[in-house]
Every structure is written in structure tokens, then in C-alpha cells.
Amino acid sequence: MSDTLSHVADSHADATVAVAGTKAKPWLGPLVMLLRVVLCLVFGLPLVFLIVSSFKPDNEIFAALGTINAFLPVGSLSLDNYSGVIDRVPFATFMMNSVLISVVTVALGLLVNSMAAFALSRMEFRGQKLILGVILATLIVPFETMALPLLWWVNQLPYFDGSIGWLDTYEVQIIPFVANAFSIYLFYQYFDSIPKELDEAAKVDGAGWFRIYRSIVMPLSGPAIATVAILTFLPAWNSYLWPLMVTQSEAIRPVMVGMDYFKQMTGSTGTAWGQIMAYASMITVPVLALFIAFQRAFINSIASSGVKG
């Protein structure tokens, strides 16, 4: 078994050397750098605008539009928009809800999807390929087309307290999104690249399927776990349509629905743009932090699995 592991490590090292050995043409350097700068500006400036505007009053946000000042921390800067957010929205509740929903969805998703992928990749049974095909086929069905039937379905389910229907609960925001075809496919693809000889060696040592899954395959699948974690976390965090349909109590709403609290056409305040920017900043920071923490594993996994965005 250790021989096989060192073989895997050697081939990864060979691949790294091969990539490092590829030399770019010298004139490409400045061009690539220029392209990088342009891409940085394209993707970075909206974020700069968001954060800078979150400190400005509404009239100054609009006065600065179309000028460089829109991206600069100039004018009457204050934390008023942030205090306005706290005043208008139960931010801590929404944040806790989103963290709970996202973390549980990720944790359960990693478990369920990796187990499904393990069975499809490592075990042998009739109809294996057909099941994989059916799972992959569900990828082409957009969630919006399933939202209403799903709503009907969850509304018929018996709940833990004996009542019927799961509406207005945490569970209804989590359970439907645990099993995910794309996550299963990612795990399946990664598991397939792990030599099957490891399973055979483990079986010889008396390990069962669960032991192989727990002690051999999963510990070797760090990049896949990181990728699935982040790809499950992001939609769970950004979820908007479904919570809108299934939540009725403020106590269980996630952060994205909170964005709607700032748009009022009537009333004395109108739409509070500065507060929208402040709120958007507050809910973006955790996701950015997570991406930064996971980005190396994420990029490694994308590179190794050949998955494109």
C-alpha cells in the first residue's frame, strides 16, 4: 500500500516538474501582466465601489457616479449606513441563520455526496453507470423549474412535531440541497483517480467498505472535499428564491432575503442605497474570507479534476 502511495506522489511530482519546466516567451510577460491588471480592475473595482460607497451618504454616492470619486473614500464618510443597517434589519439573526444553513448544508452534503460517489466509483453493482447517468442528467434541470413542485412536495411532508408541511423551518432550507449531482460527480471523478489497488490492499488487511471510505479514500481527497465544500457553501449562502418561498418568520430568514429590506418605493426614506452597500459589504466579507482560506485547495482541485467554472 505504501508503494502505491509513493507512486501516486511521484507522478504528482513529475507533473509539477513538467509544468515548472514550461518556459513562457519573454515578450509574453508584460502582456500577461497587463491582462492581469485589467482583470484585477474589472473584478476589483465593483468591490471597491461597494465598500467605499458603504461609508457615503446616498446623495454623494449618486453625485460621484461617473467620476473617479465613486471609487475613492472622499466626501462625508461615516459609519451611519452601518448603524442604519443594524437599525433596519435583524442582522445578527439573519447572519446566524445563514451560517447555520450553509454550514449544515455543507457538512451533510460532504457526507452524503461523497458516500454516493464512493459507491458509484469503488463498489461494483448492476446499474451503476445508469444511476450515475441519471444523477448527471439532473444537472441540466434548472432549480427554478423545480421550485414550485418542490414547494408542493415539502408542504406535504410530515414534520417532527406531528404537523404536516415543512414550510417556515430551517430544515426546508437545508435538506433539499444536501444531495447534489455536481458534488457527486466531482467526488466520483476524484475517487476514480485514486488507484483501486489501495482498496484491494485494505481488503486484504480486513477493512470493509466503510473503513476504506473513511480511512483511505476520504483522507486522500482533500482537494475534492475543499472544492465541494466551497461549491456547496456559495449557493447555500447566496440562496434567495427558495428562502423567499418557504420562510415566513423573520427569525429564520437568511441574509440574502435581508437585501430586500432596503428597497422601498414609497415612505419617507425611499431606497436606502448607502445601507444596501453597507449590508452587501457585511454579507460579502465572510464569503471572501472563506474563499481566501480555501482558494489554494480550490484551485488545486479544479486543476486536477479538469472542472471549469
Place this chain on the structure above:
Amino acid sequence: MISLKKLGVVGIAAALSLSFAACSKGGGAQATSNSTAAASGLVELSMWTHNAGNKEELAAVTSVVNDFNASQTKYQVKLQAFPQDSYNQSVTAAAAAKKLPCILDIDQPNVANWAWAGYLAPIEGMDDVLGKFLPSTVAKYNGKTYAYGYYDVSLTWVTRKSILKKYGIRTPTIDQPWTADEFMAAMKKVKDSGDFQYPADLATGWTGEWWPYGFSPLLQSFGGDLINRTDFKSAQGSLNGDAAIKWANWFNQMGKDGYMAKKSSSDPSQDFMNGKTAFLWNGSWTAVPTRKKFGDDILFAPPVDFGNGPKVGGGSWTWGMSTGCADAAGAAEYLKFAAADKYVAKVAQDTNNIPATDAAAALVPGFEEGGQNDIFRQYSKKFTVLRPETPGYPFVATTFEKAAKDILNGADPKATLDQAVADIDSNQQQYS
């Protein structure tokens, strides 16, 4: 890299959190409320409002609910607030799941559709009370009353007296609004001065209900309409007749001549207050911030008379009861209780909107006769044309929005409006 053990710990912790949260709907709040109501022997009536995030209106509505609850030995209303921007989706999803609340607020133009779809039950026994309300605040369909509102809003041309003086533009009055020629001459003068980015802002950057609410009164002032109102079966002749084509040409020309942006910014009031535009076509809700900015210089001018009289849209948020309410008598009792003038005044005052009754208007500073906001009430009384009270209205609204945007961006007016009429007529067939 995350170890499997760590992952397991996170998973278990998360699952435990979930199990604590489980077994109670609404995060526990609803269960607590139900048990409180049950313990006191009161029947709980659920009530939804679109006011989450709108502190003033939510507080006003909550005070009405609190007064009702304090007066009751039989019913208890439990209020849940939803954000306005996504309120309709929440209601339609609840209707699909047959989980509508007993009492809910509804944007007036949706009442006919929701009544036709079976979401709403008619309100009975309130004709005397609602007879004192502004007609635009009482929502009817097929001769039955389904909802009433505490307030209405009006459209107005927001400008500054100093601008009119500087460019020699006549100050219009409710009895003598600007004619089409006067208005276009004013546009040209301001445009030629180069003092503003655009002479006018019609909030063309907004989407959704603003388009029929804000622009169908202009179409009506030209003599057209969204649909024939005799039987609401067809838009033929109303939306594609000569008057409608004149409106379309005018609308297109406003953009083409640079009198307004084809797509204005997300907040036209801010642009007006920042001096980017001279005339703002908007709702009476702009009165508070613009008055705060310009003081006595601000002017809320009446709509322009494009030939068929000045027109404004009518109808705002209204209250009704759902067909799914287990205790319709309780819902009706609340609706009767809440229609008192003092509550109309309270909600209208706290939201700076036009009070629905004369008695309430007298109680609201600024909306009393001769008050600084009385002008909006006068516009509403004199110029309001309700959006068509047909179940097909949501389709009419989106079709009109698409057609108007296409026309503004250069599509052939006649062909575009003919297509809109064909689409609307086809859709209306299901309601005949």
C-alpha cells in the same frame, strides 16, 4: 487541509445545532405565539404585511394591531412582516402551498388577479365605512369589494420655483396645468441652456410596476389606455389607436431629443436633488426628501395635459382577507376595526402618504385643507385613473412595460403597440 476528524466534528456540531432548531416552525417564535394564544383561549389570526425594513409603516400597522388585540377577548392578530421587494412572490408561494394568512396587504393593481385566482375573499358589511374612502383606495373586482387602503399616492412633476423663474416657464396650477406645447417648450429651453444633464427624469431606470403606474397616465392624457374598460376583453384601439401612437411617438422623441435619459439612474430623486435634472416625474413619496433639500423652492406641479386632461395613477397598498382563513369572522372584525379614521390618519401620517378619508386628512398635519401636502390629495381626487381592475392586469402591465421600453429604444411605435395588443387580447381570453 481539513482532516476527516475535524470535518466530522463540524458535521456533528452542525447537526446538533440543526436538531436544536428543529421541531419548531418559524424558529420557535411561531410555536411560542400559538401556544400563548391558545393558553389565553384566543383565536389567532395571522396577518402579513409588506413592510419589513420600513420602520415607520410597520410601527404604524403594529400599533393598529396592538389596539385591536387589546380590545379583544376572542381574537388575537399576529403580524408577520415581509420585505416589499419580494412580497408578491412570498404571497403567491404561500397560496400555492395553501398557507395564506387570514389578513394580508395587497398592492391595489394585483387585487383583481388575486381575487380571480381565489386567494382573496370579498369584504362584506363595510359599504358605509368604505364609502367615505377615496375611490382609489377601495379595490373592487366584479362588483365586489376585496380590499381597502389607508392611503394613496399621487404622481407629480417635481421641480423648483427658481428653475421656472430662471427659464421663464409659467407656474402651472391644478386648474391650469401645462399644456403639451408649454411642456415641450420648457424642455427645449432647459435643454438649450446646457445647465442640466437632462431637462427631465421620468425614472426610466426603474423596472416593474413603475412603468404602467408612471407612464400609462401619460398615455391616458394623450387619449389612449392600456385596455378597453367597457368589458376589459381587448386593448384594440386603446393601446394601438391614433392617440396611443401619438403618445408612443412623443415618448420616443423625449429620449431621442435628449430631453430625458432612455435609462435613468436607480434613484432619480437623488439626481434631481444633485442638480442633474430640472423636472422629475415621480410620486408624492418624493415630497419629504426634496422639500428637505430645497425648502420653499420646491414645487409639486400637476401632470401635463397632453390633450385628454391631466392624469395620475391611483391605488396603493390595501388590506384584505384570504379565502383560506379558518376564522373569516375574525378577519372581518379586524378589517372593520382597522378602518377607523384615527388609524387611517396614523398610518398615512407616519408614511407621509395621502390619507384615504377626509376626516383622517383633517387629522394629519400637512394634509388638512390648504396644508402643504393637500395638493397631492387634490391631484388624487381630480386626476386619478385606476389601473385596470382585471385579473389580466399583471400581464397587461408587463406587456406595456416591454412595449414602452422598446419604443423608447427606437422600435416602430405602431408595430410594437399592435404586437402588445395582440398579446394582451390573447391573454385576456382566459378571463372572459
